[in-house]
Amino acid sequence: METLVAAALGSVVMLAAYTVFFYSNRSFAALINHVELERSNGNAVDLLTQQIRQANQLISYSPTSLTLEDYDGQTLQFVYDP
Numbered sequence: 001m002e003t004l005v006a007a008a009l010g011s012v013v014m015l016a017a018y019t020v021f022f023y024s025n026r027s028f029a030a031l032i033n034h035v036e037l038e039r040s041n042g043n044a045v046d047l048l049t050q051q052i053r054q055a056n057q058l059i060s061y062s063p064t065s066l067t068l069e070d071y072d073g074q075t076l077q078f079v080y081d082p
Contacts, residue, residue: 051076 055068055076068076 048078052078 051070052066052068054070056071057069059067059069059075061067064080064082066078068078070076
């Protein structure tokens with residue numbers, strides 16, 4: 001009888017440990033995806049600000065677009081398309 005109770009208790013403990021492990025792995029994977037997304041966003045913002053700072057003049061703007069001219073006379077257009 002004691003062996004049966006110990007086996008049942010051991011099963012419950014192992015199931016709880018597996019559940020914690022499973023949800024921890026899912027949470028860790030989501031965290032890694034979030035970190036990679038933040039890194040990509042930072043790179044995009046750095047590139048965008050670098051190109052805007054190197055522009056010669058602002059040609060036009062709207063709530064969803066920005067048109068600039070660089071020092072070579074090339075037109076740069078940034079458009080937000082939701």
